[in-house]
Structure formats: structure tokens, C-alpha cells
Amino acid sequence: QVQLVESGGGLVQTGGSLRLSCAVSGGIFSLTVMNWYRQAPGKQRELVATISVGGITNYPDSVKGRFTISRDNAKKAVYLQMNSLKPEDTAVYYCNARRAQVTDSWGQGTQVTVSS
Numbered sequence: 001q002v003q004l005v006e007s008g009g010g011l012v013q014t015g016g017s018l019r020l021s022c023a024v025s026g027g028i029f030s031l032t033v034m035n036w037y038r039q040a041p042g043k044q045r046e047l048v049a050t051i052s053v054g055g056i057t058n059y060p061d062s063v064k065g066r067f068t069i070s071r072d073n074a075k076k077a078v079y080l081q082m083n084s085l086k087p088e089d090t091a092v093y094y095c096n097a098r099r100a101q102v103t104d105s106w107g108q109g110t111q112v113t114v115s116s
Helices: none
Strands: 004-008 010-013 017-027 033-039 044-051 067-072 077-082 092-101 101-108 108-116
Touching: 004 033, 004 092, 017 092, 017 108, 033 067, 033 108, 044 067, 044 077, 077 092
Parallel strands: 010 108
Antiparallel strands: 004 017, 017 077, 033 044, 033 092, 067 077, 092 101, 092 108
8 A cells, every 4th residue: 555645835935945755655655656746725726846757747838937846756755846836836745646546646735835
């Protein structure tokens, strides 16, 4: 069973930066696609970053150029570097581990609040 623990959230001013971390236990991390999602109050959960097994990354336009996802297979961890933060980035951020037909696991979430 794959377990995920996020950390690094907090309160930051507009234009500031935060780095989220997700520690993964269980499963075969090197074969698992890792994602970061976020969910703001009253809104649907949305995908904000993906990193493939081979390290290919993908972002929606809303965060492209500001957010960077990375992974460390040796440490079984994934990170989300968030720069130039905006109030609309305020949300609970969730780490997700996905391996087709094997794993679809979620962390407990970490709150990110960007003040204007």
C-alpha cells in the first residue's frame, strides 16, 4: 500500500514562493507517475503538475512558468516549487501517486494560503 505525506504549505504574500514536499512509502516509486492537485473552497480538485516515470513534466496554463515539479527516486519524494504565487493559488494541495491498475493513492493535503 502506497502512503503519501505532504509538507511545506503555509501562508505567503503575493509574489512569494513555497516548496511543497511529498514523501512516499510503499509501492515501486520509480514506476509511479506523480501528480500534484489542488482544491480551493467550493471548487473542483484540479491537476497542477505531473511528472512521468521518465521525468517528463506537464502543467496547465494557470501555473506554467511559475510551478516546477521534480522527483527524487532515491529519496522516494516529489516536490512542487511554486514561485510568483497569486491569491488564486490558495488551496489545499494534494500529492497523488498513480500507477495503472496498481495504485491511485492520495496524501492528506497541505494548505497553501496566498495573501494579497
